[in-house]
Amino acid sequence: MATEFEEMGAxxxxxxxxxxxxYNQEDGLEARWQDFDVQVHGTDRxxxxxxxxxxxxxxxxxxxxxxxxxxxxxxxxxxNGRNRLACKTLIKDLDITQPIYVEPIKGLEVEKxxxxxxxxxxxxxxxxxxxxxxxxKPAKERLQSPEDRERFDDTTKCILxxxxxxxxxxxxxxxxxxxxxxxxxxxxxxxxxxxxxxxxRLDILNDKEGVWRCRTTFNCxxxxxxxxxxxxxxxxxxxxxxxxxx
Amino acid sequence: xxxxxxxxxSSKPKRTNWEKYGWMYMRASGVLLVILIFGHxxxxxxxxxxxxxxxxxxxxxxxxxxFWQVWDLxxxxxxxxxxxxxxxxxxNDYAERVAVRKTLTYVLWATCAALxxxxxxxxxxxxxxxxxxxxxxxxxxxxxx
Numbered sequence: 041m042a043t044e045f046e047e048m049g050a051x052x053x054x055x056x057x058x059x060x061x062x063y064n065q066e067d068g069l070e071a072r073w074q075d076f077d078v079q080v081h082g083t084d085r086x087x088x089x090x091x092x093x094x095x096x097x098x099x100x101x102x103x104x105x106x107x108x109x110x111x112x113x114x115x116x117x118x119x120n121g122r123n124r125l126a127c128k129t130l131i132k133d134l135d136i137t138q139p140i141y142v143e144p145i146k147g148l149e150v151e152k153x154x155x156x157x158x159x160x161x162x163x164x165x166x167x168x169x170x171x172x173x174x175x176x177k178p179a180k181e182r183l184q185s186p187e188d189r190e191r192f193d194d195t196t197k198c199i200l201x202x203x204x205x206x207x208x209x210x211x212x213x214x215x216x217x218x219x220x221x222x223x224x225x226x227x228x229x230x231x232x233x234x235x236x237x238x239x240x241r242l243d244i245l246n247d248k249e250g251v252w253r254c255r256t257t258f259n260c261x262x263x264x265x266x267x268x269x270x271x272x273x274x275x276x277x278x279x280x281x282x283x284x285x286x
Numbered sequence: 287x288x289x290x291x292x293x294x295x296s297s298k299p300k301r302t303n304w305e306k307y308g309w310m311y312m313r314a315s316g317v318l319l320v321i322l323i324f325g326h327x328x329x330x331x332x333x334x335x336x337x338x339x340x341x342x343x344x345x346x347x348x349x350x351x352x353f354w355q356v357w358d359l360x361x362x363x364x365x366x367x368x369x370x371x372x373x374x375x376x377x378n379d380y381a382e383r384v385a386v387r388k389t390l391t392y393v394l395w396a397t398c399a400a401l402x403x404x405x406x407x408x409x410x411x412x413x414x415x416x417x418x419x420x421x422x423x424x425x426x427x428x429x430x431x
Contacts (some may be wrong), residue, residue, distance in 0.1 A: 116340045252305035253378075281306065 044221065052082045055214035056136050058089055061143035061148050071150065074098075075139065080131050084140065086119055087126040090154075103154035110265060113201030117154050118143045123203040123263040145206035147215060161202050164218045168226035168244055173237035188233040195228040195273050199264040204260035204270050216249045220270045223251060227273040230286045238286040246281045254278070301362045308371055315364040341398040341426050346414030355409050370398040 052181045056079055063071035076097055078089045089110055094101045096213050106112040115126040120134060120141050134140055148156040174182065198221060205211050205219035226245055230238045245251045251274055260270035330344075331337050332381060348354040374393050381387035416426035 210379055214382055246303055246304070246306055248305050250305070252309045253375075255375075255379075278309070282310070 053079060054082075054136060055079050056089065056131055057139040058086075058093065059139050059141045060090075060093070060153070061141075062101075062153055063144075064099040064100075064152055072141050073141075084131050085127055086117075086124075086129045086131060086134075086140065089131060089140075090126060090142070095120045101154075102152040109200060113199030116145055116201035116203040116265070118145055118208070123207045125201060125203070125265045128265050145202055147206045147208070148202070156203060156206075160215050161200075161219065161221065162206055162257055164205075164222035165200065165225055167218065168222050168229075168241055169237065170225040170229065172229065172232070172235055173240070174234060175236055182234045184233055191233070192228050192231040194268050195231075197268050198224050198228070199266060201227075202264060203263040203265055204268075207259040207263035209257060209259065210253050210255060217253045218245065218247070218250055220254075220274060223254075223274050223277055224268060224270055227277055230277060230280060238280070239284075242277070242281050242284075243284070245277055251278050251281065293348050312368060312371060315368045315409060319361070319364050319368060322357065322364070326357070342414065343427055346412070346425070349409060349412045350414075356390060359406060359409050362409070366402055366405075370394050 058076045058078060059073045060076065061071055062074045076093045078092050078097075080092070082088050086132075087105055090101065090103055094103075103115065103117070103126070105115040105127060107114070110125055110128040113125070116123060117126055118124075119126065119129055123145055126142070127170075131140070142154065144150050144154045144156050148158065148161060150156050200221060202221060204224070205221045207219055208216045208217070211219045223245060226241045227233045230241050254271075254274045256271055256275070258271050261268070261272070264270055330340060348424055349358070374391055377390045377394065381390055415424055415430060417430075421430060
């Protein structure tokens with residue numbers, strides 16, 4: 041009886057093969073694929089499999105993660121050729137009859153294994169001045185109607201994981217393009233009725249490397265783990281530039 | 287004490303932003319080209335005898351009409367600039383070295399300019415019955431024949 045109950049409540053487990061892109065600047069070798077066979081549960085995410093590798097098989101495997109619940113945006117990686125958060129990707133949802141390929145996000149310099157240098161990404165983010173710019177003293181709260189709040193609701197969801205920017209073929213080429221994430225965060229303030237610097241941000245994005253480099257390939261929208269309509273936000277910024285105001 | 291935040295990317299001198307106008311041009315010319323090209327295909331391939339009517343005289347006849355001269359001129363200019371600008375963006379995306387990018391962009395616009403000049407010349411100077419042509423080479427409808 042006891043075993044029967046255990047089986048009823050048991051989570052199915054299975055073995056998957058993970059091919060992880062390994063790179064270590066110090067060993068002088070080129071980046072290479074390394075495969076690991078991991079026993080995982082049906083409830084496990086790719087991040088759990090990576091933890092299992094790091095904690096039980098190879099402690100040198102390097103990747104970023106903080107909250108592990110899809111909020112901090114640390115563990116964006118390219119899983120089976122698509123940018124996703126490792127902590128939001130259930131292994132059972134992937135094709136487990138095939139190996140799972142895990143590699144760092146593209147377009148940013150790899151520092152070690154799955155860790156990339158995020159600085160160019162953050163630089164573009166800083167360049168759009170992603171903070172409230174208002175001339176009045178914050179003596180009391182700035183009120184806003186639900187309709188005005190709704191205007192930029194979608195772009196407040198960004199967690200700066202870089203899944204969108206590093207899925208953008210224009211960003212891959214030379215990394216000069218601001219990238220979808222920076223434009224999304226500019227959008228968040230451009231269309232905020234409390235903010236007064238929309239023109240400044242529109243001017244910044246009306247750059248040679250600004251919104252006009254967007255090819256509307258929708259890679260960003262597809263990659264966003266928060267479901268932000270990134271390409272739509274970029275199009276709205278383009279239209280605002282043409283109008284000359286938000 | 288207040289903190290002064292330097293405006294980013296402002297060190298470069300402000301220049302005319304061609305990217306914005308390029309983007310607008312691509313959309314405007316795209317819409318116009320759809321009308322112009324389908325109008326062109328419709329008159330050439332569908333109206334009257336359809337495709338069988340196209341010969342030297344047909345083209346000569348069209349280019350003696352100012353309406354079709356302007357129509358073809360618009361198609362020529364809009365399509366060549368549209369196509370070249372599209373190629374330029376591809377070059378911008380894929381040519382990583384500055385020298386390669388500049389060379390390719392220069393070659394693209396030079397080719398575009400040459401084709402526009404040649405095409406415009408043909409549209410406005412085309413004469414199906416040149417006065418100095420040898421009689422046997424002239425098409426049958428020429429008065430000299």
